[in-house]
Amino acid sequence: GDSVTQMEGPVTLSEEAFLTINCTYTATGYPSLFWYVQYPGEGLQLLLKATKADDKGSNKGFEATYRKETTSFHLEKGSVQVSDSAVYFCALSERPGYNKLIFGAGTRLAVHP
Amino acid sequence: DAGITQSPRHKVTETGTPVTLRCHQTENHRYMYWYRQDPGHGLRLIHYSYGVKDTDKGEVSDGYSVSRSKTEDFLLTLESATSSQTSVYFCAISPWTGESYEQYFGPGTRLTVT
Numbered sequence: 001g002d003s004v005t006q007m008e009g010p011v012t013l014s015e016e017a018f019l020t021i022n023c024t025y026t027a028t029g030y031p032s033l034f035w036y037v038q039y040p041g042e043g044l045q046l047l048l049k050a051t052k053a054d055d056k057g058s059n060k061g062f063e064a065t066y067r068k069e070t071t072s073f074h075l076e077k078g079s080v081q082v083s084d085s086a087v088y089f090c091a092l093s094e095r096p097g098y099n100k101l102i103f104g105a106g107t108r109l110a111v112h113p
Numbered sequence: 114d115a116g117i118t119q120s121p122r123h124k125v126t127e128t129g130t131p132v133t134l135r136c137h138q139t140e141n142h143r144y145m146y147w148y149r150q151d152p153g154h155g156l157r158l159i160h161y162s163y164g165v166k167d168t169d170k171g172e173v174s175d176g177y178s179v180s181r182s183k184t185e186d187f188l189l190t191l192e193s194a195t196s197s198q199t200s201v202y203f204c205a206i207s208p209w210t211g212e213s214y215e216q217y218f219g220p221g222t223r224l225t226v227t
Contacts, residue, residue: 032213034215042220043203043218043219044156044203046217051212051213103157105153
């Protein structure tokens, strides 16, 4: 079945460093891809999404590009802040009109001043 | 704010007791979901609903049941709680945006089974 694999954390960075969190997926069709963020003690919030190959999702300085050839959707940010410390989840839905999500295990990011 | 509330937010219960968690939405969305979150597993789908009285099993449904008698409420019941059901439970709704479904999550319920 479909699945999502994320790099293991924690990822520890200094403020203003460049961030990459890797996400690869396995899917038989043409999934939509999502990144969610979870701050301590809260639920998940949608960070960005991409619904077709070569689409770039972006929000709050974060970006991810849907790469069908490498089945990847890596999350990047050019300069992280302490406030970006959170757990990040990559997820897919099997096709744009399908509403169930499959999540990766999550990657914890800790940013130090 | 997606208009989703969960109750209770925290609960401690003993093994073998029944427990019901409530999810309430204010936006009349058709699709609702229950997930559990455990370290190393991300979120795993327990049950979901696609309308009043229409529900189906997810990936980890054993030991759980659900009910949806009104559009706005989706209840998750642990008939006889076990320590393996200690977890954080999240409810979600899923509006259609015109190009994809997006899921919006409630604040979670932390359940401890002793």
